[in-house]
Amino acid sequence: xxxxxxxxxxxxxxxxxxxxxxxxxxxxxxxxxxxxxxxxxxxxxxxxxxxxxxxxxxxxxxxxxxxxxxxxxxxxxxxxxxxxxxxxxxxxxxxxxxxxxxxxxxxxxxxxxxxxxxxxxxxxxxxxxxxxxxxxxxxxxxxxxxxxxxxxxxxxxxxxxxxxxxxxxxxxxxxxxxxxxxxxxxxxxxxxxxxxxxxxxxxxxxxxxxxxxxxxxxxxxxxxxxxxxxxxxxxxxxxxxxxxxxxxxxxxxxxxxxxxxxxxxxxxxxxxxxxxxxxxxxxxxxxxxxxxxxxxxxxxxxxxxxxxxxxxxxxxxxxxxxxxxxxxxxxxxxxxx
Amino acid sequence: xxxxxxxxxxxxxxxxxxxxxxxxxxxxxxxxxxxxxxxxxxxxxxxxxxxxxxxxxxxxxxxxxxxxxxxxxxxxxxxxxxxxxxxxxxxxxxxxxxxxxxxxxxxxxxxxxxxxxxxxxxxxxxxxxxxxxxxxxxxxxxxxxxxxxxxxxxxxxxxxxxxxxxxxxxxxxxxxxxxxxxxxxxxxxxxxxxxxxxxxxxxxxxxxxxxxxxxxxxxxxxxxxxxxxxxxxxxxxxxxxxxxxxxxxxxxx
Numbered sequence: 013x014x015x016x017x018x019x020x021x022x023x024x025x026x027x028x029x030x031x032x033x034x035x036x037x038x039x040x041x042x043x044x045x046x047x048x049x050x051x052x053x054x055x056x057x058x059x060x061x062x063x064x065x066x067x068x069x070x071x072x073x074x075x076x077x078x079x080x081x082x083x084x085x086x087x088x089x090x091x092x093x094x095x096x097x098x099x100x101x102x103x104x105x106x107x108x109x110x111x112x113x114x115x116x117x118x119x120x121x122x123x124x125x126x127x128x129x130x131x132x133x134x135x136x137x138x139x140x141x142x143x144x145x146x147x148x149x150x151x152x153x154x155x156x157x158x159x160x161x162x163x164x165x166x167x168x169x170x171x172x173x174x175x176x177x178x179x180x181x182x183x184x185x186x187x188x189x190x191x192x193x194x195x196x197x198x199x200x201x202x203x204x205x206x207x208x209x210x211x212x213x214x215x216x217x218x219x220x221x222x223x224x225x226x227x228x229x230x231x232x233x234x235x236x237x238x239x240x241x242x243x244x245x246x247x248x249x250x251x252x253x254x255x256x257x258x259x260x261x262x263x264x265x266x267x268x269x270x271x272x273x274x275x276x277x278x279x280x281x282x283x284x285x286x287x288x289x290x291x292x293x294x295x296x297x298x299x300x301x302x303x304x305x306x307x308x309x310x311x312x313x314x315x316x317x318x319x320x321x322x323x324x325x326x327x328x329x330x331x332x333x334x335x336x337x338x339x340x341x342x343x344x345x346x347x348x349x
Numbered sequence: 350x351x352x353x354x355x356x357x358x359x360x361x362x363x364x365x366x367x368x369x370x371x372x373x374x375x376x377x378x379x380x381x382x383x384x385x386x387x388x389x390x391x392x393x394x395x396x397x398x399x400x401x402x403x404x405x406x407x408x409x410x411x412x413x414x415x416x417x418x419x420x421x422x423x424x425x426x427x428x429x430x431x432x433x434x435x436x437x438x439x440x441x442x443x444x445x446x447x448x449x450x451x452x453x454x455x456x457x458x459x460x461x462x463x464x465x466x467x468x469x470x471x472x473x474x475x476x477x478x479x480x481x482x483x484x485x486x487x488x489x490x491x492x493x494x495x496x497x498x499x500x501x502x503x504x505x506x507x508x509x510x511x512x513x514x515x516x517x518x519x520x521x522x523x524x525x526x527x528x529x530x531x532x533x534x535x536x537x538x539x540x541x542x543x544x545x546x547x548x549x550x551x552x553x554x555x556x557x558x559x560x561x562x563x564x565x566x567x568x569x570x571x572x573x574x575x576x577x578x579x580x581x582x583x584x585x586x587x588x589x590x591x592x593x594x595x596x597x598x599x600x601x602x
Contacts, residue, residue: 089443111351114445125436129368134361141357142444184440 040064041192041223042088047097049083049247057083059247061097065225067191070218071252072238073227074337080247081227082122085194089119101192115144118190122197122227124177128170132161135169136183143188155183159213175206182213193217195226199233211237231337245341258336267298267309269316270325279319285312296323354446358454359461362428366462373424374466377416381470384412385477388534399536400567405478410560411533412474413467414495418528418553420466421496422520425459425503430510448594452504452587459500460493467492481564487572488563494579495556499524501586508593527553537569552578 042065049058057080065071075081086092088099090110099106101113127135136152156162159179164172169180178198185193195214199207207230214224214237228234234241235255242252251258274293285308288297296316300307316323366373388408396404432438441451474480482488510516531553537545548554549570559575562568568575592598 091439091442111445111447114443117443119439119443121436121439123436125439127437128435134364138357138361139440141353141360142440142446144351144353144445146353 039066041067041102042225043098043100044084044088045098045100047084047087047099048095049080049087049092050095057247058087058094061247061249063242063249063252065192065223067223068218068221069239070214070224070226070237071240071242072234072255073225073242073244074229074231074234075227075244076229076341079244081244082196083247084244085119085196085225085227089117089194090114111144115188116191118185118188118193120178120181120185120193120195120198122200124174124181126169126177126180128168130169131166132156132169132172132180132183133165135180136187139184140187143190145188151189152187155186158216159183160209175202178202178206178210186217190222192223192225195224197227197229199228199230207233243337243340250340264299264331264335265301266329266331267300267312268327268329269296269298269323270294271296272322272324275321279321281319282312282315285315296321351444351446351450354444355450355454355457358441358451359458362424362455362458363461365428366424366458373420373462374469377420377466378469378473381412381416381473382477384408385474390477400538400565402565402567403478406480406565407536407561408534409471409474409478409480410564411528411531411557413470413492414531414553414557414560415525415528415533416470417463417467417492417495418499418524418556419520421459421463421499422503422506422524424462425456425500426507426510426516426519427503428455428459429504429507430516433507433511434513448591451594452501452590456497456500456504459503460496463496463500464492467496483566484563488560490576491556491560491563491579494576494583495560498579498583498586501583501590505586505589505593508590508598524553527551528557532557532569552582555579 042063044061044063047058047061048056050056059080061084073081073084083092087094088101088106090106099113101116104112106113127138130138133152133156136155137147137149140148140152153162156165159182161176161179161183164176169177172180182195182198198214199210202210211233214226217224226233226238238255240252241255241258243250271294275289275296276293278287278289278296286299288299289295290297298309298312300309385405388404390405392404398404399407429438432441471480506516506519530548531551532548533553537548537554540548555570555575555578558569559572559579562572562575
């Protein structure tokens with residue numbers, strides 16, 4: 013009970029932190045205020061989402077399956093009707109000014125949904141027209157060349173590989189020169205090489221000042237390309253922060269000592285440290301705050317020497333975004349329970 | 350207004366017809382030719398004139414109406430159902446395009462295809478029988494209004510259907526029987542009085558009768574009533590389409 017309350021307090025503090033971080037951002041291209049979505053069956057997919065995204069930034073939305081990532085994107089793009097709340101794109105309301113907002117947005121869906129019997133060129137040209145832009149073969153050619161699709165322009169989509177189809181979906185989303193691009197799990201089911209190609213495409217788009225919001229299960233993807241990371245779980249946006257800040261604030265650092273001789277148990281003289289004895293006593297792991305004035309490492313090494321504990325190797329590790337993500341999701345899930 | 354969006358949908362749908370030329374144009378023309386050979390030449394030669402018109406000529410408006418109705422419905426219903434089925438409808442829902450523009454794109458293309466098909470059948474018929482059209486403008490008005498109205502109905506069907514069976518059930522089990530029982534191949538005067546009265550509840554009777562009047566100035570109901578009924582039907586279909594789209598029926602959750 014007590015732990016649950018503490019976790020709930022931590023989550024509320026994180027939300028306050030998010031709000032403070034939002035205030036310090038430059039003028040946002042996307043502002044989401046108190047967004048809620050409850051489906052007909054009563055399932056609440058989004059709970060009071062507040063988020064601001066600046067022009068030209070890359071935001072990665074992390075979350076387990078069913079967390080609400082796709083619903084959030086769908087609500088912004090007009091595919092799902094929000095139950096309440098407001099979404100502004102460059103200051104325009106997505107309901108009242110849907111023509112303006114939607115013409116600024118490109119969406120790459122999670123599923124490989126393509127017109128199988130169309131050629132690459134015609135489906136990309138169709139998308140440009142659908143979004144209200146006059147034909148511009150030069151732009152379509154540039155998009156296809158940038159995505160290495162130019163030599164496939166006359167191919168029927170059904171003849172393309174999964175990776176190529178994913179590129180076609182990106183080309184369709186870029187055909188009308190959007191300012192904001194949503195990528196819903198863009199690298200799901202693609203091989204490592206193609207995933208890296210996708211990251212390069214995203215970086216290239218960022219250099220063109222396109223704002224990118226991507227959802228992903230791959231933590232390495234967020235670590236690799238995102239400026240900020242948002243974590244969503246059970247419809248709640250539980251954290252949004254700069255990727256580096258997040259790792260610094262929530263990441264733990266560990267000193268791992270490989271002992272020369274295994275220990276049965278840790279001596280009492282070391283009880284004041286956060287130590288764990290692992291690998292059948294062959295390893296001591298010390299967890300510390302990397303940003304504290306005193307990490308305690310020097311004192312620990314001195315105390316180890318006094319206790320005649322010798323070690324043959326040592327190294328340090330820092331928790332990855334994945335560790336942070338897993339911890340956060342577990343904490344919020346337990347708090348909600 | 351998103352003219353480019355509307356045109357994109359229209360061109361996309363028309364391109365689909367070009368890809369499926371055998372199914373869209375050649376097959377209906379062959380079927381219609383068979384009707385003329387069987388009903389017009391083989392059986393028709395043994396039937397007396399119907400209301401002063403040879404039987405082969407008498408069935409031309411009915412055949413045009415049969416094709417207009419079934420193809421308007423199937424073209425429009427498939428046009429909107431297929432993106433729903435494969436999932437590409439997300440693009441239309443996220444595009445800066447209004448309900449009116451979407452409907453004009455899909456229904457406009459479906460109606461265009463049906464009208465072209467109707468005219469091709471008319472030309473095909475001219476190879477088998479001697480045709481005369483007393484009121485060509487009224488004929489085109491009936492053809493255009495019917496194609497638009499039933500394309501709208503097809504659009505409604507495509508929005509409503511969530512499997513291929515539902516998509517085909519209305520054309521097969523509703524429209525085709527109504528056309529066959531709506532005086533396409535006979536005059537209702539040939540029926541017993543009771544069934545003549547029953548036929549008046551068949552909306553297709555009014556369409557066939559109106560179109561036949563534009564050809565031969567013979568009709569089973571007043572041509573003004575025929576025109577009014579098709580206009581009312583079109584307005585009703587428009588209302589349903591707008592309701593479905595604006596409430597997100599089976600499209601937006």
